[in-house]
Amino acid sequence: MVENRPLSRYIAHMILILGVLIIFLPIWLAFVASTHSADRLVNEQMPFWLGSHLLENYSAVLDEGMKKAGGVPVRIMMVNSLIMALAIAIGKIFISFLSAFAIVYFRFPFRRTIFWMIFVTLMLPVEVRILPTFEIVANLGMLNSYGGLIIPLIASATATFLFRQFFLTVPDELLEAARMDGAGPMRFLKDILLPLSRTSIAALFVIQFIYGWNQFLWPLLVTSDQSLYTIVMGIRSMITVGDSEPAWHLIMATSILAMLPPVVVVMVMQRQFIKGLVETEK
Amino acid sequence: MSEKRVTFSKSGIAWLLVAPQLIITLLFFIWPASQALYQSLWQEDAFGINREFVGFDNFLKLFADPSYQHSFVVTIVFSAAVAGISMGFALLLACKTDKLMRGNQTYKTFLLWPYAIAPAVAGALWWFMFNPTIGLLAYAARGLGYDWNHFLNGEDALILVIIASAWKQISYNFLFFLAGLQSIPKSLIEAAAIDGASSNKRFWTIIFPLLSPTTFFLIVVNCVYAFFDTFAVIHSTTRGGPSQATQTLIYKVYKDGVEGNDWSGAGAQSVVLMIIVCLLTIIQFRFIERRVHY
Amino acid sequence: MAQLKLENVRKNYGLVPAIHQIDLAVNNGEFLVIVGPSGCGKSTLLRMVAGLETISSGDIYIDGQKVNNVEPKDRKIAMVFQNYALYPHMSVYNNMAYGLKIARMSREDIEKRVHEVAETLEIKSLLDRKPRQLSGGQRQRVAMGRAIVRNPALFLFDEPLSNLDAKLRVQMRIEIKQLQRRLGITTLYVTHDQVEAMTLADRLLVMHAGVAEQIGTPMEIYENPQSTFVAGFIGSPPMNLLHCAISADKKNVMLDQRAIMPLPTLSASVADKIIVGIRPEHLVFDPQGVLQLTIDLVETLGADTLVYSHLGKQRIVARLPGHHQASLGDKLSFHIPSDRVTFFAADTGKKIAN
Numbered sequence: 057m058v059e060n061r062p063l064s065r066y067i068a069h070m071i072l073i074l075g076v077l078i079i080f081l082p083i084w085l086a087f088v089a090s091t092h093s094a095d096r097l098v099n100e101q102m103p104f105w106l107g108s109h110l111l112e113n114y115s116a117v118l119d120e121g122m123k124k125a126g127g128v129p130v131r132i133m134m135v136n137s138l139i140m141a142l143a144i145a146i147g148k149i150f151i152s153f154l155s156a157f158a159i160v161y162f163r164f165p166f167r168r169t170i171f172w173m174i175f176v177t178l179m180l181p182v183e184v185r186i187l188p189t190f191e192i193v194a195n196l197g198m199l200n201s202y203g204g205l206i207i208p209l210i211a212s213a214t215a216t217f218l219f220r221q222f223f224l225t226v227p228d229e230l231l232e233a234a235r236m237d238g239a240g241p242m243r244f245l246k247d248i249l250l251p252l253s254r255t256s257i258a259a260l261f262v263i264q265f266i267y268g269w270n271q272f273l274w275p276l277l278v279t280s281d282q283s284l285y286t287i288v289m290g291i292r293s294m295i296t297v298g299d300s301e302p303a304w305h306l307i308m309a310t311s312i313l314a315m316l317p318p319v320v321v322v323m324v325m326q327r328q329f330i331k332g333l334v335e336t337e338k
Numbered sequence: 339m340s341e342k343r344v345t346f347s348k349s350g351i352a353w354l355l356v357a358p359q360l361i362i363t364l365l366f367f368i369w370p371a372s373q374a375l376y377q378s379l380w381q382e383d384a385f386g387i388n389r390e391f392v393g394f395d396n397f398l399k400l401f402a403d404p405s406y407q408h409s410f411v412v413t414i415v416f417s418a419a420v421a422g423i424s425m426g427f428a429l430l431l432a433c434k435t436d437k438l439m440r441g442n443q444t445y446k447t448f449l450l451w452p453y454a455i456a457p458a459v460a461g462a463l464w465w466f467m468f469n470p471t472i473g474l475l476a477y478a479a480r481g482l483g484y485d486w487n488h489f490l491n492g493e494d495a496l497i498l499v500i501i502a503s504a505w506k507q508i509s510y511n512f513l514f515f516l517a518g519l520q521s522i523p524k525s526l527i528e529a530a531a532i533d534g535a536s537s538n539k540r541f542w543t544i545i546f547p548l549l550s551p552t553t554f555f556l557i558v559v560n561c562v563y564a565f566f567d568t569f570a571v572i573h574s575t576t577r578g579g580p581s582q583a584t585q586t587l588i589y590k591v592y593k594d595g596v597e598g599n600d601w602s603g604a605g606a607q608s609v610v611l612m613i614i615v616c617l618l619t620i621i622q623f624r625f626i627e628r629r630v631h632y
Numbered sequence: 633m634a635q636l637k638l639e640n641v642r643k644n645y646g647l648v649p650a651i652h653q654i655d656l657a658v659n660n661g662e663f664l665v666i667v668g669p670s671g672c673g674k675s676t677l678l679r680m681v682a683g684l685e686t687i688s689s690g691d692i693y694i695d696g697q698k699v700n701n702v703e704p705k706d707r708k709i710a711m712v713f714q715n716y717a718l719y720p721h722m723s724v725y726n727n728m729a730y731g732l733k734i735a736r737m738s739r740e741d742i743e744k745r746v747h748e749v750a751e752t753l754e755i756k757s758l759l760d761r762k763p764r765q766l767s768g769g770q771r772q773r774v775a776m777g778r779a780i781v782r783n784p785a786l787f788l789f790d791e792p793l794s795n796l797d798a799k800l801r802v803q804m805r806i807e808i809k810q811l812q813r814r815l816g817i818t819t820l821y822v823t824h825d826q827v828e829a830m831t832l833a834d835r836l837l838v839m840h841a842g843v844a845e846q847i848g849t850p851m852e853i854y855e856n857p858q859s860t861f862v863a864g865f866i867g868s869p870p871m872n873l874l875h876c877a878i879s880a881d882k883k884n885v886m887l888d889q890r891a892i893m894p895l896p897t898l899s900a901s902v903a904d905k906i907i908v909g910i911r912p913e914h915l916v917f918d919p920q921g922v923l924q925l926t927i928d929l930v931e932t933l934g935a936d937t938l939v940y941s942h943l944g945k946q947r948i949v950a951r952l953p954g955h956h957q958a959s960l961g962d963k964l965s966f967h968i969p970s971d972r973v974t975f976f977a978a979d980t981g982k983k984i985a986n
Contacts (some may be wrong), residue, residue, distance in 0.1 A: 065437070067434075069434075075431045075445075079452060081467075083463070085466070102473065143620070154356070154358065154359070158353075161346055162346055174360070175626075177363055179620075180371055181562075183567075184566065185367065186591070187591070187604055188373040188377070188605075189366055192367075192373075207366070207747055213361035228343055228344040233718075233778075234719075235684070236705060238735055243734065269456070272456065272458045272570035272574070273570065273573070288459060291458060291459060293831070311459050311563060318454035319455070323447065333514075
């Protein structure tokens with residue numbers, strides 16, 4: 057251990073604490089703002105400590121939403137977000153697992169072409185193909201539907217690549233032993249590959265859930281029906297409303313609610329989360 | 339492409355397995371992308387009735403358009419600032435975390451939060467803090483003598499979105515820098531210390547160069563992030579304004595295409611962005627191959 | 633009736649031949665070891681018998697049935713892999729039961745069978761554990777258990793002991809041999825370790841570069857190697873293979889311009905060169921011996937002493953019983969008993985009979 061002088065450790069702690077404070081400042085202020093009344097925020101100086109309107113604000117926002125923004129209860133928006141996030145995460149994992157399995161464990165014509173086609177999707181984030189994809193979704197009549205929200209987002213290649221990489225590390229002998237035992241491909245997939253992939257699946261789940269939950273542009277374009285709004289895109293409509301001052305206390309309450317589920321997932325599954333990040337980028 | 343030596347003999351089932359992903363990929367990725375490419379070569383009139391093949395005209399018009407050029411500049415400034423601030427700050431935090439043996443798990447946990455937060459929400463948070471009327475930071479700026487107003491002042495608006503975007507990306511950079519730092523053998527640093535290098539010198543002559551694969555990788559990732567994922571930040575706050583001060587390339591696509599209905603223009607812009615992303619991804623993968631051999 | 637028969641079996645990778653013609657008949661209950669250096673094709677051959685590799689030409693019969701295109705699971709075989717290939721997420725019990733479950737055996741039957749085999753291998757107490765909680769030797773036994781439980785007609789082993797430390801290897805070797813004796817299942821065993829090969833085999837097949845060099849009992853192979861390769865591969869330290877010249881009058885064998893032994897009448901005519909093969913333990917220490925050697929190195933093994941020397945540029949090793957008081961630089965003399973010598977042709981390496 058080089059130069060572990062108390063002073064340098066002290067400085068390190070200071071810097072880190074400062075860093076954490078800077079990271080948390082917006083979150084803290086948002087939370088504070090969400091516990092005060094509208095008047096308090098607008099008319100007096102920005103408070104630094106919690107107010108007394110926590111329950112009031114949150115229940116207002118959950119049950120009624122913001123009246124000026126169309127009054128969509130945040131509760132409903134959260135459910136939509138949850139559906140979207142879960143469907144995207146699970147859907148993506150499901151089809152990518154199958155594709156990766158096919159690509160790694162079978163030799164079939166056009167395998168390489170298909171592999172590269174899937175690879176190409178890495179280079180086409182939603183924002184880049186937004187207009188033509190929107191057209192197609194519209195043409196298929198999938199606007200304003202859960203299908204339209206979810207399906208175009210579940211085929212990107214990151215999950216496929218992660219699984220493929222993992223499968224390549226599974227020893228060949230396991231497959232041979234399974235073949236000897238009489239297991240066909242699907243049996244092998246279910247009894248052996250799937251259990252072994254548990255940690256990869258967990259890691260991917262965290263990342264994809266966050267990805268799905270935090271989607272903004274796509275839900276914005278695809279839904280005009282308010283009952284399908286997701287919470288993340290719903291916030292925007294709350295901020296930019298009319299001429300009057302936005303109802304900051306409600307907006308901040310909604311923001312806190314919007315960030316809660318992903319943060320909880322990250323905290324609870326921290327190890328898998330880090331693994332997922334580091335491995336998908338290899 | 340690395341292969342498995344042992345595979346299943348009957349390959350019919352493989353088609354079935356690959357079908358879902360393939361179909362969705364073709365429908366929602368490949369087809370739209372080729373549509374965009376195709377559309378960018380035509381010019382539609384306002385009603386969408388007449389179409390005329392114009393070849394690269396759309397692109398030439400695009401690059402000659404001062405508004406587009408402006409967006410290009412904004413995007414470059416924006417990306418450089420986001421990448422620089424986010425990575426610099428993350429590197430500092432990663433170094434200090436790496437230094438501490440005990441207790442660094444707690445710091446790590448706290449520094450991960452921003453990753454989970456949606457860009458749109460991040461935008462909302464900083465928008466609130468910088469609000470000229472009630473925002474705490476705007477208040478602090480006024481205290482220092484600066485009249486902050488991102489509604490009127492284009493630079494203020496740009497700074498706002500830069501900070502919001504950089505803030506969100508710190509976790510990601512932090513994690514990768516930390517992993518990179520922890521993979522440097524301690525023995526190298528100890529050898530340098532024995533050779534008489536000061537802490538500062540050790541950092542710049544040994545640690546930083548050894549981190550270069552990670553740094554390079556993060557630069558590419560941060561660029562992609564700044565080019566695309568930050569759309570939500572801008573759209574939930576400044577909306578590209580005031581007077582296009584925060585209009586990045588991706589935002590312009592949205593503005594011209596969805597709001598302005600200039601589909602061929604927006605299409606051409608999308609194509610340009612596609613090419614940029616392809617280049618960046620190719621660089622990333624080319625480079626990562628080398629990184630793995632490290 | 634032979635349990636396993638290979639007729640004219642070949643394997644090519646594209647145009648490159650990996651296995652040249654192999655003909656082999658393994659008898660019921662026999663323990664046949666395929667031995668050879670890395671890359672000689674022994675594992676490939678085993679995998680062809682298992683059905684994990686395709687055959688380019690020829691036929692394989694297991695228990696009288698032609699199995700060229702039959703799936704591994706239908707060949708009545710069981711295999712123990714080099715790295716055991718135990719399913720890491722399943723308990724020992726489930727590892728052993730897996731194949732039986734797929735074959736739709738009833739739960740009670742499976743339980744009975746697994747417990748029986750676990751009893752035989754003394755791993756009953758491990759049935760609930762996962763592979764990662766087991767030692768190397770235990771994993772080895774579980775791998776064998778998984779194979780035995782299938783009641784195969786043929787047992788295949790693919791270098792199962794190479795991942796164990798030396799001491800464990802010796803112990804497991806004995807266990808495998810005893811087990812096979814007890815169960816009486818025909819066994820095909822692949823290894824690169826010639827000690828393993830010699831101790832385990834009823835018969836030995838020595839392979840080199842895809843070719844079957846020689847097949848026979850261990851002692852046949854040891855005492856009567858048909859080529860310099862086999863002679864040099866089996867036996868430790870290997871047989872001395874001395875490149876000698878033939879005297880002009882064709883009466884003597886010359887090494888380093890000295891006659892070391894008379895040239896007997898041989899079945900084939902030789903030109904002017906010959907290879908003389910003599911095992912280290914057959915060199916007789918004789919103060920009047922014709923082979924006068926200066927010692928380069930002495931290895932004291934306890935039960936024997938190995939003495940290294942050279943003549944010309946060729947190294948010679950002699951094994952002396954007990955503890956011999958020789959040291960570096962000493963001069964020792966040896967006699968070459970002509971009845972212990974094997975002659976090989978200098979050009980082909982093939983044995984020349986008397």
